[in-house]
Amino acid sequence: MDAHSRLKWLISLFFVWVSWSTAVFAGPTFIYSKDFDLPILDKQASGSSITEAIIEVPDHLTIYDLDVGINLTHTNVFDLQIFVQSPLGTRLCLNMYDFKDEFFKGEDYVQTIFDDEAEIPIEQGTAPFTGRFRPKAGSLLEIFDGEDAYGFWCLQIYDMWYWDTGNLERVEIIVTVCEPTALSLLVLGAGLTVLFRRRRV
Numbered sequence: 001m002d003a004h005s006r007l008k009w010l011i012s013l014f015f016v017w018v019s020w021s022t023a024v025f026a027g028p029t030f031i032y033s034k035d036f037d038l039p040i041l042d043k044q045a046s047g048s049s050i051t052e053a054i055i056e057v058p059d060h061l062t063i064y065d066l067d068v069g070i071n072l073t074h075t076n077v078f079d080l081q082i083f084v085q086s087p088l089g090t091r092l093c094l095n096m097y098d099f100k101d102e103f104f105k106g107e108d109y110v111q112t113i114f115d116d117e118a119e120i121p122i123e124q125g126t127a128p129f130t131g132r133f134r135p136k137a138g139s140l141l142e143i144f145d146g147e148d149a150y151g152f153w154c155l156q157i158y159d160m161w162y163w164d165t166g167n168l169e170r171v172e173i174i175v176t177v178c179e180p181t182a183l184s185l186l187v188l189g190a191g192l193t194v195l196f197r198r199r200r201v
Ligand SMILES: [Ca+2]
Pocket: 064, 065, 066, 116, 117, 141, 142
């Protein structure tokens, strides 16, 4: 094995080890919460069905894992379609229902946390959905992993049907970052690769 091949092999080994470390060691978690008193009105009452809540994250944090918490009252949450949008414009549906197949009667979301790593999918939960639930099938919060959390997040709620209404009370953007050592190793690894490529040119 020549020197180049040996270096390449070492760098590959390094990346395997770093990937393993980052998978195992999540870093600290930062919670940005905001209380609201925002009416969730249906089409009949307001002429518009969207409620938007803005939450600012004032820190530059690379997202390793994102969870989203909500608190709201509503006389039938079947009506609601709930989305979260990042400062970079990435948008994800947390929950919504099919009118034809999934109708139910149920009130409120109370201390509900959407979390990819939760054991129970939201489809198997019942209102008021207290606890942790995976977002709607096919929608994973991991879509935000790697983004900078800094800026204005938006929680959007659409009330799709008449009669029932409610109030948005609280939103939490919960950001876990990489364990600092793993992050520095990742940066070091990227630096080594650039050096290696330059030497080969
Ligand atoms: Ca995750």
